[in-house]
Amino acid sequence: MQNIRRDIKNYFEMERESGISEYLFSSKPKDVQLSLVKNQVSNCQKCSLGKMRTNSVFGSGNINAKLVFVGEAPGRDEDIQGMPFVGEAGMLLTKIIEAMGIKRDDVYICNILKCRPPQNRNPLPEEISICIDYLYTQIDMIKPKIICGLGKFASQTLLGTEAPISKLRGTWSEYRGIKFMPTYHPAYLLRNPHDKKLVWEDMKKIMNEL
């Protein structure tokens, strides 16, 4: 947070030097702050994944969303495009969101890790512990009503548990006062389509809550 505060201060000093003296604080700070964190992520080399990425993948969607989806890490398509959930699993996630009666642009989508692990291997615990502050900052700024954890890594990390996703899914938990629904990752559903009905049960609980 110290770095973010310093960056915000520098940003406003630059703006002041270029002659801008008035700001719409009521509507701008969240955009500005998230842009600054995104910029930090795009330059981040705190773990070895920074050297291997094509693009970092910060997150996308409505920064005032009531619902935030958190996945695991960027895959190949996401690394190329710099956007979360744009590959086959992403298309399935979009279908799920639309089936809930909302648009993808209405929610916010991000991941635990902001850079792609090589060959889409699982995130390492040390990578998660180094990168996770970026996600905490995003959630603190967006302040959603509900977080949906997509898969084991997002759900276990945010709930601080090692329980398997098959046990976690479908039951409301809480992450720092925010309702948290763990469910299966769309990539898992592509391999196990018979479990789509379980995810739909979880989404119905979210819809009721929203």
Ligand code: SF4
């Ligand atoms: S994965 Fe996270 S900590 Fe590692 S380089 Fe990318 S942004 Fe930085």
